[in-house]
Amino acid sequence: MKTTNGTMYIGQYTHSFDSKNRLFLPSRFRTRSALFVLTRGLEECLYLYDTAAWQKVIIKLEELSLPDKIEERAFKRALLSGANEVVPDNQGRILLPQNLIEYAAIGKEVMIIGVGNRLEIWDSKRWEKYFREKADTSFRNMAAKLEI
Numbered sequence: 551m552k553t554t555n556g557t558m559y560i561g562q563y564t565h566s567f568d569s570k571n572r573l574f575l576p577s578r579f580r581t582r583s584a585l586f587v588l589t590r591g592l593e594e595c596l597y598l599y600d601t602a603a604w605q606k607v608i609i610k611l612e613e614l615s616l617p618d619k620i621e622e623r624a625f626k627r628a629l630l631s632g633a634n635e636v637v638p639d640n641q642g643r644i645l646l647p648q649n650l651i652e653y654a655a656i657g658k659e660v661m662i663i664g665v666g667n668r669l670e671i672w673d674s675k676r677w678e679k680y681f682r683e684k685a686d687t688s689f690r691n692m693a694a695k696l697e698i
Contacts (some may be wrong), residue, residue, distance in 0.1 A: 557600055564674060566659050571651060572643035575658060579669060585612035588650060588671075589633040593680060595663075596646075596654050596671040598636075603667045646671075 559579065567573040589605040591597035599607060611629070616622040632653065636644040646656070654673060661677040663670040672680070 556603065556666070559666060559669050562665045563659060563662040564659060567646060567656070568643075571646045571648065572639070573646050573671070574641070574643050574664075575638055576635075576662065579662075583596060585636060586636050586638075586644065587633055588636050588644070588646070589629055590650065590653055591670055593684075594654050594676065595652055596656075598644075598669040598671060599667070606667070 555607070563576045565574050580681060584602050587599045587601070589597050589599075590641075602605075611626055614622060616672075629683075634647050634650070638644050642666060649665045654671065656671070656673045657675065659674040661672045663672060663677070
């Protein structure tokens with residue numbers, strides 16, 4: 551199964567990162583791209599895009615035309631200033647920059663979530679809380695409406 555950019559990221563994986571801020575990516579994701587872009591996500595997680603998906607984000611940003619230009623510039627600055635190109639090493643680890651670790655309040659254990667066109671990296675405890683308080687309820691409501 552693939553999205554419009556050719557890649558479908560699904561699943562949930564628990565991993566730790568080491569004292570050098572390196573995070574192990576599951577092998578099923580590493581083989582899809584040699585280069586990823588890691589940036590701030592919403593709800594205080596991190597977004598990890600392969601290059602094809604990131605290119606679509608850039609195109610959307612170029613086409614973005616909000617009535618409030620100050621808000622538009624602020625959004626672009628927040629997203630792009632936090633972006634980092636990351637390449638998995640021979641052991642499949644990527645380096646998480648300290649500023650992004652702090653942004654997402656990542657502790658020792660992380661949850662890697664596949665959400666279609668990207669991966670999300672969450673602090674495990676924050677993910678559990680978010681899922682319990684928001685995502686699970688939303689899932690139940692939407693599943694009933696969509697009849698899935």
